Amino acid sequence: MVMKRAVLNTVIVLSIAWLPWWVTAIFILFGFAYFHSFFEGVAWGAVMDILYGAPLEKFGGLQFVFSVSSLAVFFLIERLKRNIRFYRR
Amino acid sequence: MSAFFVAVAGYAVFFSPFLPFATEIAHTAFSPLWNMSSSFAALTDDVRSAFASKERLFAEIRNLERDLRDQKLRLLSADVLKRENELLKRELGRSRAGDRAVLVASVLAKPNRSPYDVLVIDVGFSDGVRKGDRVLYEGVAIGVVSDVFEHTSRAVLFSSPGEETDVVIYPAGITATAKGEGAGTLSIALPRDVDVAKGDSIVLPGISPVVIGKVDSVRMEANDPFRSIFFKGPVNVYTVSFVSVSRNPLSGADAGAEAGVDASAAE
Numbered sequence: 560m561v562m563k564r565a566v567l568n569t570v571i572v573l574s575i576a577w578l579p580w581w582v583t584a585i586f587i588l589f590g591f592a593y594f595h596s597f598f599e600g601v602a603w604g605a606v607m608d609i610l611y612g613a614p615l616e617k618f619g620g621l622q623f624v625f626s627v628s629s630l631a632v633f634f635l636i637e638r639l640k641r642n643i644r645f646y647r648r
Numbered sequence: 649m650s651a652f653f654v655a656v657a658g659y660a661v662f663f664s665p666f667l668p669f670a671t672e673i674a675h676t677a678f679s680p681l682w683n684m685s686s687s688f689a690a691l692t693d694d695v696r697s698a699f700a701s702k703e704r705l706f707a708e709i710r711n712l713e714r715d716l717r718d719q720k721l722r723l724l725s726a727d728v729l730k731r732e733n734e735l736l737k738r739e740l741g742r743s744r745a746g747d748r749a750v751l752v753a754s755v756l757a758k759p760n761r762s763p764y765d766v767l768v769i770d771v772g773f774s775d776g777v778r779k780g781d782r783v784l785y786e787g788v789a790i791g792v793v794s795d796v797f798e799h800t801s802r803a804v805l806f807s808s809p810g811e812e813t814d815v816v817i818y819p820a821g822i823t824a825t826a827k828g829e830g831a832g833t834l835s836i837a838l839p840r841d842v843d844v845a846k847g848d849s850i851v852l853p854g855i856s857p858v859v860i861g862k863v864d865s866v867r868m869e870a871n872d873p874f875r876s877i878f879f880k881g882p883v884n885v886y887t888v889s890f891v892s893v894s895r896n897p898l899s900g901a902d903a904g905a906e907a908g909v910d911a912s913a914a915e
Contacts, residue, residue, distance in 0.1 A: 576681035579760045609667070609674045611762030613794050613802055616810025624763065 564594055571603050575610065580625075583607065587629060591636040604629030668797060675756075675768065675800040682756040682768070686889060737855065750784075751775055751893045756800065759885055765808035765830065767791060769891060772799045777893055782858065784892045785883045789858045793893065801893075805885055806860055807832045815860065817877075818849040826850065826860075829878070832885055834861065836877040840868055850879055 567590050574583040587604065590597040607625040614620045621627070640646040757768035771777050773796050781793040783803040791805040806813045811828035815836070820843060826834040838844060844866060851857035861879040868875040 573681070575761075576678050576757075577685045577761075580762045606674060607762060609670050610678060611757065611764050611766055611768065611802070613764045613766045613804050613808075615764055615804065615808055616812070617808070618764075 560594070564590075564597075564599075567594075568599055568603075571599075575603065575607060580607065580611075588632065591633055596637065597633070601626070601629050601633050668795075671795070672797045672800075675797060679756060679770070679800075686754070689889075751777065753783075753801075753891050753893055755889055755891060758888070759805060759808075765805050765828075766794070767803045767805065767885070767888075767891070769801050769803060769893070770799065771893060772797045772801050774798055777801050778895070780896045782852070782894050782896050784858065784894055785885075785888050785890075787859070788881055788883050789852055789860045790881055790883055790885055790888075790891070792896070803891075805832075807834050807881070807885070813860075814853055815850050816853050816857065817844055817863070818851060818857075820844060820848065823853065826879075832880050832883075833864075834879055836879075837874045838877060840873055840875045842875070844875075844877055 567586065571583060571586045571590070574586055583603070587597075587600040590600045604625040605623075608623045612622040612625070614622045618624050751771050753769040753771040755767055756770050757766075759765045759767060767783065767790075769783070777793060777796050779793055779796055782789050783791040783793060789806070791803040791808075793801050794804045795802040804811060805828070806826065807828045807830060809828050809830040813826045813828075813834075814823065815826045816823050817836070822838065822842060822844070824836045824838060826836050829835050834850075836850075844863060846863050846866060848863045849859055850861045850863065851859050861881040863877055864879045866875055866877050
């Protein structure tokens with residue numbers, strides 16, 4: 560499991576540098592769903608904002624959209640996991 | 649308890665003087681990966697051209713030669729007008745050549761890498777870049793520098809959704825505010841009786857106007873007192889590898905004071 564986690568983290572780093580943002584978002588979402596407490600996903604969201612973030616009008620001047628949304632999705636998915644029988648096994 | 653740590657970590661990273669430092673480190677760490685991406689793109693272009701059919705290449709060369717001939721002819725008159733313009737400004741004491749130092753920069757990250765529609769370029773405070781400087785490609789303005797770090801900068805495109813830019817529409821000479829619509833497109837809302845036609849030039853205001861695009865379409869509803877003008881820059885921002893950064897003549901000396909990195913910190 561640790562190996563799989565390391566591979567996904569490497570893939571996320573490469574996708575942050577090379578691929579469109581929505582591909583990175585899909586990888587992070589997969590990590591949240593597949594691994595137990597995928598904290599790294601929130602950290603990668605913060606890295607996206609640190610690298611590319613700008614206070615744009617479309618986000619109401621917020622520069623940390625990826626960090627805030629990845630944190631919210633992380634807590635939401637962790638809460639859902641506790642209530643879904645599939646994850647309790 | 650964990651929420652408390654998240655809040656403290658969030659504050660430490662995003663709402664403290666640590667943010668420019670963290671960005672500097674992140675840009676330095678990611679620069680080799682970004683450079684690898686550019687080299688890989690150049691390599692795939694070479695491989696693709698090696699397998700392209702000869703007929704298609706000959707046809708493409710013929711088309712390009714015809715385009716080049718047309719452009720040269722247009723450039724001839726443009727050169728004459730430019731020289732005349734410079735001469736008139738010098739005569740009137742309005743030559744701004746000294747203010748328009750231009751830097752060439754390599755694009756490290758293109759707009760599709762993030763939802764923010766920004767370019768990351770490899771020149772920063774140490775190269776003389778200041779917040780508010782204009783980012784140009786082949787003389788066409790595409791954005792403005794929003795954050796400056798020691799060796800890198802971030803530039804927001806004029807076409808970023810919601811971004812507002814003051815522009816002048818030629819030849820009518822109307823001053824308006826263009827709003828970014830994303831994907832390289834901008835729009836302007838004008839009263840319906842204002843005369844604007846497809847192909848009119850849109851420039852940034854100033855003594856030396858810089859083109860940002862040409863009117864692409866004009867839309868008007870029967871009962872709407874306004875008409876919507878849509879335009880695109882002649883540059884595909886998703887494919888640019890190099891840009892130039894020029895001092896914004898409107899921001900003047902104040903631009904340095906607003907720079908994302910403090911001058912003393914940079915030293």
